[in-house]
Every structure is written in C-alpha cells, then in structure tokens.
Amino acid sequence: MEPVWLKNYEPGVPKTINPDAYPSLNALFGEMLTKYADLPAFTNMGQTLTYAEVDQRSKNFAAFLQQKLGLTKGERFAIMMPNLLHYPIAMLGILRAGCVVVNVNPLYTVEEFERQMHDAQATGVIVLENFAHIVQQALPKTELKHVVIAKVGDFFPPVKAGLVDFYLRYIKRLIPKWYLDKLYYYKDVDAIGAKLKYTELTMTGGDLAFLQYTGGTTGIPKGAMLTHRNMVANVLQDSALLTVLLTPGKEIIITALPLYHIFSLTANCLTFMYYGALNVLITNPRDIKTFIADLKRFKFTAITGVNTLFNLLLNTPSFATVDFSALKVALGGGMAVQKIIATRWQEVTKKPLLPAYGLTEASPGVCINPMNLKSFNDSIGLPIPSTEISVRDEAGHELGFNQPGELWVRGPQVMKGYWHQEEETRKVLTADGWLKTGDVVTVNEQGFVKIIDRIKDMIVISGFKVYPNEVEDTIAAMPGVKEVAVIGVPDDATGEQVKALIVKSNPKITVEDVRAYCHQHLTGYKVPKFVEFRDSLPKSPVGKILHRELRK
Secondary structure (H helix, E strand, C coil): CCCHHHHHCCCCCCCCCCCCCCCCHHHHHHHHHHHCCCCEEEEECCEEEEHHHHHHHHHHHHHHHHHHCCCCCCCEEEEECCCCCHHHHHHHHHHHCCCEEEECCCCCCHHHHHHHHHHHCCCEEEEEHHHHHHHHHHHHHCCCCEEEEECHHHHCCHHHHHHHHHHHHHHCCCCCCCCCCCCEEHHHHHHHHHCCCCCCCCCCCCCEEEEEEECCCCCCCEEEEEEHHHHHHHHHHHHHHHCCCCCCCCCEEEECCCCCCHHHHHHHHHHHHHCCCEEEECCCCCCHHHHHHHHHHCCCCEEEECHHHHHHHHCCHHHHHCCCCCCCEEEECCCCCCHHHHHHHHHHHCCCEEEEEECHHHCCEEEECCCCCCCCCCCCEEECCCCEEEEECCCCCECCCCCCEEEEEECCCCCCEECCCHHHHHHHECCCCCEEEEEEEEECCCCCEEEEEECCCCEEECCEEECHHHHHHHHHCCCCEEEEEEEEEEECCCEEEEEEEEEECCCCCCHHHHHHHHHHHCCHHHCCCEEEECCCCCECCCCCECHHHHCC
C-alpha cells in the first residue's frame, strides 16, 4: 500500500527510525540511566528512586542472577507482580544479566501460572509475597529453581515497612499463608548483589529480551519472542512521534496499567525512561480514592489507559477537580476507545484522548493518532515511522483505500515468532516478514486506519484478552456439562464480558455451580459473567459449533 500517511506526519516527525542505533535495550538504557542519573525515575506509595538508584539496584539484581544463582545468557526469568518499584529494577536487572524477561499476570491461577512457566522453561521468578502461595503450589510441576520474594514495604523505612506488613497480613488478610523451603527475599538479593561483581554482557539485536505471552490466533497462550532490536525499534518509533511534545527530563507519566502488559511496558516504562521522565506507578487503580490523590499530587504531563480506566475516572466526581494544566498527551490503547468516553474526557480535561493501536506481536506499537489532533476522530491513527501496512482479502490480495480487509503489518518491531511454536508462527508471519493481525480495518486516502471488526473470537475485557477456547476447555471439563460455547457480549463498564452457553448432561447443575467451578480454574476476569443453558447449540455440517450464530 502506498504510504500516504507520511504526508500527515507532523513537522519534525521522521519517516523512519534506525532500529540498529543501539545494539540492545541494555545499551539504550545504560545511556539513559547515566544521562538522567540525578532525576527521579519511578515513584510509588510515597517512595521515589532516581535514575542513578535504578541503575545501581538493577546492576545489583543482575550481579545476583549472574554470580549467586549462576544464570547464563538466554535463561528465562519471570516477574509476577503489580506496579511496584521492584518491577523496573528486576526487569532491567534480568536484561542486564543477559536473561529473558517473562512477564506474568499476578492474578493467574495455579494452573495458568504453571502452564506459562512450563512453556517458557523459566528457571526463576520474582514474585510479590501476596502471590507466593500460587508459586508454591505450582512449583513441583515447573522447572523453577529460584524464587525471589518481594514485599510491598521493601522500599519503606523499617517502622513503616513493619506497619504495612502487619496491615496487609493480619488486618486486610491479603497475604495468604505460603511455604517455600528455598527462596531469597528481595532486600537480601539487593544487599548480596551490591557486593558482587556485575559483568556486562555483549547483547545483540537478535537476542531475546522478552517472552510476552499472548493468545495469538488460536487462543492458546504462546510466548511472542520480542528481541532487543524489536523493543529498541518500538521505543524509538514511539519517541519519534512524541518528540514534538515532550521535553527530556521534564515529563511525568501516570502508569495505571500494569507493567506486565505490553502496552504499559513499552509506552509507559520504556519510552518515557528514554525521555528521562518520572513514572508514577499506580499499584491498584481500582482504589479510586488513592488513585485520584496521586493524580492531584503530581503535575502530570502524560497518561495512558484503556477505555474502561478512563470511564472509571470520568465517573468519579473528584476527578474533575484534578489539575490538568500540564497534561500534554493522553493515549488510549489495549481496546477500542469509545467516542462517548473520548468526548467526555476532552470536556473535563480540555485535552483530546488519542486512540492508538498495537498488538503483542508488534512490541506492540503499530498506529497512533497525530499529537496535534484537536479531537477524537474515530480512527486508530497513522502507521508509526518505519512501519508498512497492507489491507488484504482472504486470499491475501491487497485491497485499496476504504475497502475492509485484514490488516497486515511489517516493520522492525514485528516479533521473531512464537516460542517453540513454528506452526503457529507460520500462520501469522509470512516469509517476507508480514504479520497478519487478524483485525479487519479500512484505510482512507490520508492513511488513517479504522478498526471495523475482529477476525479472531477474542474477547477484550478492560484491555485484557480472554480467549474462548481456554474458557470452553475449562467448562467442558466440569462434570455435568455436555457442550459449551463461549462468546463476548457488550458491556458498558468493561467493553465486553464473557458469556457461556451450555448444554447440560446433568440437569441439576446451576449458574452458580458453573461460575464457582470457573473461579477455581480461571483468573477472575475470564470467569463468565453470564451463563445460559440451552437444549442445543448451532453447528455446521461437520459438527463445529457456530459462534457467529450465537452472537446474533
């Protein structure tokens, strides 16, 4: 497709970036950590780390992995925690040790955690103590050898840390009992690592940086292999677009989306570190009172989120009393931004909410709206620098402007493939480097891309992906279930919700039984909100359940 979008780039935005400007993420951030050494880098719960402190502590973590645990280049090490100061330290430390970061949703069940660790062949994990019981139960069926326990109060003064621990453990009861006979505590890891020699490894663009798990096209979670070059490219692509707005060393970004999610990881953590920004980490955005208090505490210049997060804020009266005078950019991704939300956002903040588009397999950035956009335009924007797009029909033939078809993407940010999944990789990556996104779009004569529909059956709940196959497999294993189909249904609060349609073999099972069973085996947001019993499900001549008929 002719790159007509380039003519709509703002003045100062380059058409291309050099993905080989840095040989690795380590080289890129090694430079930034030194350049912005005296500036605040991350703040959370009243505690702040400078870039120099992040630099030293991540080196301590790397030295511990290298010298104490004996990890070698390419080994996988997992991070299982919400937005806390430990995350950037561990993430950078793992990369600096030459290892591969495996991000884990801390809300995973034992089965989900076990499945991901087994597939990644991870040898270690750093986990918030609140979720240590999950690691304990899954440990025997994984290859994990090393467990590092982080505590919420690790960066607090001793007295405050003790009070926080008591409150979480005995008042709120948010730390279930657990037992692991071989483990390290993060504070000990930091102290040990500080006494060990950190060895800087030579990393190349082709080395893996992240195994970022996604359902891809089939719904079975797979590790997208994101290389150092992929991630460097996407940071530079994002930065190229933001350069017209941002001033190095002067920005404050609100990070409410979890850093284990690829959108927040790249857009908030990595890209804004590149600009020497202060990252305000929001551990629990559902604690809206504390969230609003943080928004009032910082004169923030940028914020990212998903549609449901913006909706939550807008429906909180005190949000309107926040000072938005410094706000330069608000980015919406992870799911479609609804027009009504974008309109209300602009009415309250006096700044537009700019939709963007990406997917895990593209590190994730693909499209974003121009920074000088005055209001919501119902598109996901223009392809970012050094990115090619094409709209294809079912036979793979290219279509023209305003013709709906599948979006194909090619660029330096496109993944290497799926971890140990060659067949699945071939389904989405062509021999000449095109990534088939599975999303139906149109592209107008100005190059603006608009999402029409999803080819995949994927359900998106507040930006998190739910794959019907996984939920169907879980419910199908429940005694008393004969057949099951899972679809997504619209929901004002979350965008979509899960609905399960079931044919019973045992007439006594109830809706409550199904939901209780699912809660035992699935993360909360994957549990069907709606359960409907039917006498039969529509099928094709070969017996395949017709999900499209159920959505009517």
